[in-house]
Amino acid sequence: MKYIFVSGGVISGIGKGITVASIAFLLKNSGFKVTPIKFENYLNMDAGTINPIEHGDPFLCEDGTEADMDIGTYEKFLDEEMGSDNFVTIGQIYKTVIDKERRFEYNGEDVEAIPHITNEIIHRINTLGKKKNADIVIVELGGTAGEYQNVFYYEASRILTLKHPGDVIHVHVSYVPTPKHLGEPKTKPTQLSVRTLNTMGIQPDFIVARSEQYLDKRRRDRFALFCNVQPDNIVSNPDVETPYEVPLVLEKQQFAEKILAKLNLPIRHPKLSLWEKFIEDVKVKKNASIEIAIVGKYFGTGDYQLRDSYAALFDALDHAAWKQGYNLNIRWINAEKVEKDGVNIIGRPQGIIVPIGWGERGVEGMIASAKYAREKKIPYLGLCYGMQIGSIEFARNVVGLKDANSTEVDPKAKSAIIHDIPFDPKYQRIKGDGTSMRLGAYDCVIKPGTLVDAIYTKSKTFKDAKKKITSERHRHRFEFNNKYRKLLESKGLVISGTSPDNFFVEMVELPSNVHPFYLGTQGHPEYKSRPLSPHPIFLAFLDACNENPKP
Numbered sequence: 001m002k003y004i005f006v007s008g009g010v011i012s013g014i015g016k017g018i019t020v021a022s023i024a025f026l027l028k029n030s031g032f033k034v035t036p037i038k039f040e041n042y043l044n045m046d047a048g049t050i051n052p053i054e055h056g057d058p059f060l061c062e063d064g065t066e067a068d069m070d071i072g073t074y075e076k077f078l079d080e081e082m083g084s085d086n087f088v089t090i091g092q093i094y095k096t097v098i099d100k101e102r103r104f105e106y107n108g109e110d111v112e113a114i115p116h117i118t119n120e121i122i123h124r125i126n127t128l129g130k131k132k133n134a135d136i137v138i139v140e141l142g143g144t145a146g147e148y149q150n151v152f153y154y155e156a157s158r159i160l161t162l163k164h165p166g167d168v169i170h171v172h173v174s175y176v177p178t179p180k181h182l183g184e185p186k187t188k189p190t191q192l193s194v195r196t197l198n199t200m201g202i203q204p205d206f207i208v209a210r211s212e213q214y215l216d217k218r219r220r221d222r223f224a225l226f227c228n229v230q231p232d233n234i235v236s237n238p239d240v241e242t243p244y245e246v247p248l249v250l251e252k253q254q255f256a257e258k259i260l261a262k263l264n265l266p267i268r269h270p271k272l273s274l275w276e277k278f279i280e281d282v283k284v285k286k287n288a289s290i291e292i293a294i295v296g297k298y299f300g301t302g303d304y305q306l307r308d309s310y311a312a313l314f315d316a317l318d319h320a321a322w323k324q325g326y327n328l329n330i331r332w333i334n335a336e337k338v339e340k341d342g343v344n345i346i347g348r349p350q351g352i353i354v355p356i357g358w359g360e361r362g363v364e365g366m367i368a369s370a371k372y373a374r375e376k377k378i379p380y381l382g383l384c385y386g387m388q389i390g391s392i393e394f395a396r397n398v399v400g401l402k403d404a405n406s407t408e409v410d411p412k413a414k415s416a417i418i419h420d421i422p423f424d425p426k427y428q429r430i431k432g433d434g435t436s437m438r439l440g441a442y443d444c445v446i447k448p449g450t451l452v453d454a455i456y457t458k459s460k461t462f463k464d465a466k467k468k469i470t471s472e473r474h475r476h477r478f479e480f481n482n483k484y485r486k487l488l489e490s491k492g493l494v495i496s497g498t499s500p501d502n503f504f505v506e507m508v509e510l511p512s513n514v515h516p517f518y519l520g521t522q523g524h525p526e527y528k529s530r531p532l533s534p535h536p537i538f539l540a541f542l543d544a545c546n547e548n549p550k551p
Helices: 016-028 069-078 090-102 113-131 148-163 188-199 217-227 243-252 255-262 273-283 307-324 335-341 363-375 385-399 451-459 482-490 536-546
Strands: 002-009 034-040 087-089 136-141 168-175 206-211 234-238 288-296 326-334 351-354 380-383 404-406 415-419 436-446 469-476 494-498 505-509 518-521
Touching: 002 016, 002 148, 002 188, 016 034, 016 069, 016 136, 016 168, 016 243, 016 255, 034 069, 034 113, 069 243, 069 307, 087 090, 090 113, 090 148, 113 136, 113 148, 136 148, 148 168, 168 188, 188 206, 188 217, 206 217, 206 255, 217 234, 234 243, 243 255, 243 273, 273 307, 288 307, 288 335, 288 363, 288 536, 307 326, 307 536, 326 335, 335 363, 351 363, 351 385, 351 536, 363 380, 363 385, 380 385, 380 536, 385 404, 385 415, 385 482, 385 505, 385 518, 415 482, 436 451, 436 505, 451 494, 451 505, 451 518, 451 536, 482 494, 518 536
Parallel strands: 002 136, 002 168, 034 087, 034 136, 168 206, 206 234, 288 326, 288 351, 351 380, 380 518, 404 415
Antiparallel strands: 436 469, 436 494, 494 505, 505 518
């Protein structure tokens, strides 16, 4: 088994995950069995308890793992499911070592960071590689070189290199800024970043230079001189129109071939024709433009707007738009501003999405937005919290239950359309301090003749077409209250998807003679969308938006 460690330098968010996914993509398409693993610096056991504004949208895996969004990047590039084995936090490592010590599994040893922490890191890497029968494991080291939180990951890399000479290489992804007042790329930050690696006993085999433009010969020569890396092993990774273009950029520089040569593996060239066609479709001029408003609560970070808080949703919309040939004009609207200033700030988009959310902040703005979409006949897509919001709005303004709410927002709500249910291991898992959640893939039975039935039938994406069973990923605690099902149905709400035992309401919608497209799903179709196979719900939503002309 071979190992590729990928570290980052100068700034966070430089694109290590894209680089890891691109390397894995090229090697997989060259005929090798490849599996990636991400090591994160934080003490959290998973990414699910982190505010999306802090670290981006947690990516939900099929097995229920709440991971860093780089795991979603791996899924989208490799078209493979990731899970708990592909995602590790330093909190998991510490806890495992301490638990072993408490069980006396170290037989009275003096338990120390080295070798016990580093051994556990290496064990996770090797376990994944063996489980996947991988030729190559690609290890993404979270954070930036020089941070104290990730030093043990680098130590594990050094130790593994020492134990397996010739089987381990190190790729350093670093930022090469071009200050406007100078007008030339500056290599000094990367020089210092590589020097930091050297102080930890690591000499990178490759430098992947993230920059605005391709590096010129002078910059390569500077890297070669100061970073002890051959000029041919300095790989440009310039800004591109879409991250999915990166594998093609790297392949133009024979990066996969160079990696295979370093690892003493047979040289094979990746098959990229399908991906090249996909990139052509992405870049081709589109004939139609669609304006969509997303009313959420995780857009703001200080004075800036943050796309990463809803990364999976934006990706899913892109996948569908590229497939259908649409340009997207997406407006991010803070739900709290809708509460304060009213629905007029939404304007008249061709579609409205209310995405995932937690807690009471901004909830009334979301409810007002769902009402606006329903009354103005604007295509509406409610995702998880957005489905619950749509149900509450319908109960308030159509059924007449003016106090309708969720117990997440108002624990004393008299008309609790959405509520928490007692824990049942058949349905949920305990996630910290007794909190129960549904996490991961759950089956859903679709009602015949409904909007979602038509969507899954047209796309041929039923898990079981005869039984009309589909499966979506879930990440939530509160549920539709069965006490109100018959009442809301009698007033026109269509419950179009339920769990196989009919206990959970999974999808709701309005009839086509009432609304052109009004759909809420308790699941998260955005986490299952892939570049070459967009999720059919997003395809159908965008088509409905396109048919809803701007006034």
